[in-house]
Amino acid sequence: MTSTSPLTRTPPSTPASAAVPVDPARSDRRGAGVDDVRLSPTGFWGRRQLVNGEATIAHCLDWIERLDWLENIDRVARRETTVERAGWQFSDSEIYKLLEAMAWELGRRDDPALEATFASVVGRVAAAQDDDGYLGTAFGHPGLPERYSDLGMGHELYNLGHLLQAAVARVRTRGEDALVEVARRAADHVCREFGADGRDGICGHPEIEVGLAEFGRALGEPRYVEQARLFVDRRGHGSLPVPPLQSAEYFQDDTPVLDAEALRGHAVRALYLSAGAVDVAVDGGDDALLEALRRQWDHTVERRTYLTGGMGSRHQDEGFGEDFELPADRGYCETCAGVGSVMFSWRLYLATGEVRYVDLIERTLFNVVATSPASDGRSFFYANPLHQREAGAESTDGVNTRAEGGTRAPWFEVSCCPTNVARTLASLPAYVAALDGDTAVLLQYADGRVHIGDVLLDVQTRYPDDGVIRIEILDAPAHESTVRLRVPAWANDAHLVEPDSDARPVEPGWVDVRRRFTAGDVITLDLRITPRFTFPDPRVDAVRGTVAVERGPLVLCLESVDLPDGVTIDDVAVDTTAAPVATIDGATVSGVVVTSGERAPGALPYGANAETPTPTSDLDIALVPYHRWAERGPATMRVFIPTADGRNTTAATDGR
Amino acid sequence: MTSTSPLTRTPPSTPASAAVPVDPARSDRRGAGVDDVRLSPTGFWGRRQLVNGEATIAHCLDWIERLDWLENIDRVARRETTVERAGWQFSDSEIYKLLEAMAWELGRRDDPALEATFASVVGRVAAAQDDDGYLGTAFGHPGLPERYSDLGMGHELYNLGHLLQAAVARVRTRGEDALVEVARRAADHVCREFGADGRDGICGHPEIEVGLAEFGRALGEPRYVEQARLFVDRRGHGSLPVPPLQSAEYFQDDTPVLDAEALRGHAVRALYLSAGAVDVAVDGGDDALLEALRRQWDHTVERRTYLTGGMGSRHQDEGFGEDFELPADRGYCETCAGVGSVMFSWRLYLATGEVRYVDLIERTLFNVVATSPASDGRSFFYANPLHQREAGAESTDGVNTRAEGGTRAPWFEVSCCPTNVARTLASLPAYVAALDGDTAVLLQYADGRVHIGDVLLDVQTRYPDDGVIRIEILDAPAHESTVRLRVPAWANDAHLVEPDSDARPVEPGWVDVRRRFTAGDVITLDLRITPRFTFPDPRVDAVRGTVAVERGPLVLCLESVDLPDGVTIDDVAVDTTAAPVATIDGATVSGVVVTSGERAPGALPYGANAETPTPTSDLDIALVPYHRWAERGPATMRVFIPTADGRNTTAATDGR
Structure with missing residues (x-):
């Protein structure tokens, strides 16, 4: 089930054993197993996956040890919990998310050293488990508060949810082992404690639901899924005590899931x-619950989502804002919310087969998840705003206590994002392709080999730098079969070349190639990536009169380091009558340097006369992919740039 | 020193005993005493002062009793502090701010019942004071943490600062009494504990500085002022422990006052x-420190202040944002920050005599301080955003646990604002006029009688509904003297009529009328209030392409209740080529109803084509004073409204 070379052809795994993070009991679709897709180490995602395996996982473990978060576990095992505990009440979850990352990584490749590390951590975790299956370092032991005495903020079930997700990764890649056994005992404990006849409680931070549901699927234990359903049903009835200065909306205990209109809190x-x-x-x-969730997804995407796919516009409560409250500068867009958005959209894709969910996953992966880690995989963005007014500090080796700020940090006081990035990148192959009925679906374009259903594909592409995706059939059944490709919503000049055919235009959405494939057949999809202007809806007040530039799936941005001396990001405006021009992986737009009127000292920034900035000189403005901003030292940055005429002008772009 | 009728002429008080909140040791200026200005009960401010005295003070006391915040005091006196304490660690300060409000109120009028209430509360406070002068209910007694064991968040000195300000109000209106004695013992305790040879500490929430300085001035005790200086000097060196997820900037312990560039945190x-x-x-x-503070004021006003005078653009940390980070919808503009801004600007006016400080005070009083209380004085805004996207809840009689929201609330979990409004309105006369050398200066225009220096003025005006201010000299010295009037910065068509003269235009700033006045002389200042367009600086991204309307000192706003059925505040745009037209106290502007383009379900609010909203019909848009928004039931609201052509167009207003 594993392979040492990413490009070695592997025998098809049977669907029953697919190494996937999500496998619904009822669905016509299933994602590729993590071992079914071999990303080329030179491709966009393959490179990141490699760095994740070689650097990020060890980096995270190092910090977890350094801050004594594993020592917390050992102290429980040694019954020494009366000394002061290290870290937040949810620090255990970082260990479990890291175990999940390791498990997916080990599901793709043999690595005896990593396997030994994994086993060692699992052994320490197992030693801390109580006889009745309870596992936790912040409650329920001498010197600590009682178990479940703070359901609102205690995160006990949240931590266990991540344990279960780690066990899902393990059981689906290597089968049952010590971690799976620990998880099973923990899940049994949760069902006993919080079952229909148990405590009528929920956890302030959802996660146990997704953990229980998938662990139940993985082990064939429907009662775990049933327990997840109980937690979902119990939510929204105001059962959690609301902390001071908080609201029930913060943890979605204000309205039942079935009744909510949008994601909030x-x-x-x-x-x-x-x-x-x-x-x-x-x-x-x-179906009613599923429809409610689809409506909430629609509402949230239509009115509460950033161009990057980022979600959460408020630092306050790390929360969603109201409709169209999408400030670029204070956009929180937590990396973990990006991961959560992928989790949500992925499940809706599996449930419905609709392309829009996959489109949002792509947008979020490229512009949120890929933005967080530095190229060396050892520092991370927690928040991902679309406008940085003040340059961040020089990067340091210390803990960044605050989530904000223009500089990737090695670790955070609340350090949920690094391990979330690690587990997502380690399991990324699962989102690249899917089997829909008997149709092989290519969802994301990444250089590498994809084995899906009975089809083995060699995908060659420099995507997203280039829009040409060459798909060679290496193996396919003798009978007629279908390869389905996703044409992203932005690709409205895409062309497809089927074997022995001429190029034909294809519309955004799904495009099926159905035939009796033979090895060596080549399908070429050309998404024709050129930079394009993107204008905000007029209701997004915060970016009225501005324009962004996208390029394929990438959102571009202006960084101060690309401007001439003396010109700041506030001094430029874009001429939208001239189309943006592609550069190697970004774009150049025509612009002007503008000068704002002078005001008297101490005068408010408001005046009787409109102050359309005065253009003083022309300037070509270089834009780079947002995902790699702040990699060249502290900088200010903006995605949305004012237009030279001060309004949302219809663009003369490349004809689209 | 007191009078039962607000319009009874009172004998001049001697400057030495002026009932003012601020009286610098070195200054050519001093504000009017609270008993020197008699506001007419039908005028804008007189009405509010009346409601404050008749309703708000009792309302606040009722809540303070109801929530056991005075019981906290009694428990200390009874030595029963081992039971759980009510409220936050700063709840004592609400009692002291209310005492300050009562003291100013009693400084203007006799009210035996209020006097008795005051004495009763003071008696309870006095009984809780320790032998060494320490006073506090959250630390330093059995069952509570040790004194000063949490300087960062404990608020012990903050509370005492408010006690001292209350005592200032008392000693300057009624002389020494029990409250002043309690305050003196507390101040002595603070000096012993935190003096040059004592603890090298500061309080996480400044306030002790302003309290000590003024109490020292009022009692002629320079060592209290010296202690205030020590606290100011010690700040900014990172001595306070930074709470989790916080920063030293939050409590201004990041940079010494002398070195800071702007207000922050x-x-x-x-x-x-x-x-x-x-x-x-x-x-x-x-002088160096004063200059530093003036620079910080300039920077803050130029780049971190709302059109309303509101300060603090972040809910997160209730803090200032970065330069030009001034979102209308999430503008926090805490009422208490408005009070604090008046405190800061007032001291700079006294120090310099410059008009711009008084201009900002006017803006802040009318648009922040006056906005907070409902017309009945029994509910309050805590935050004062300039755009309400979702209508607030129906008002309730309960505690509003969150500071946000579109509905005035009777009380808050952190209820700093109601008592801050109360003490400000009770001392409002002190900001209306000043003596600058021997010049009588009229700073704010309010219907009533003003006794300043040797001059007694009868001011008749419907300001701010009307710009005509008729000033009759009731009494003046036999020799030549000067009456100085403020022409607000916005009043660029103001005219002045001196006795026996024709109207002449006057420029914004100070205008002096110097002559040998005789009783019956009339000066008429006509500020010619007409509604006017105000455009944001292009660097304020959040409101690009919008316009606001002001009318004299008032910021106006659009409330949803004034729109036709089916039209929301997001559906209108303003035609800035037509001048706004005055209504009784607001304005009407020409506008259009616009329709935004439809998007596909689940589509992001960004698109390839600019979507300038399409005008579908003309509409006169009625605007009302911002200070009275949300008085007609839950509503959405906006101050800055998009312009019909989508940009900051130079306005064809009333010729200015």
């Missing part, structure tokens, strides 16, 4: 809950 | 600190 909580609720709805055949 | 903290630092700078003749 703490973004990661809302997204994890939604993902778990889709699992429950799908396995239970609860 | 928690807005109320920053403003109280700045006010105290001005006191210290002025009394100590520290």
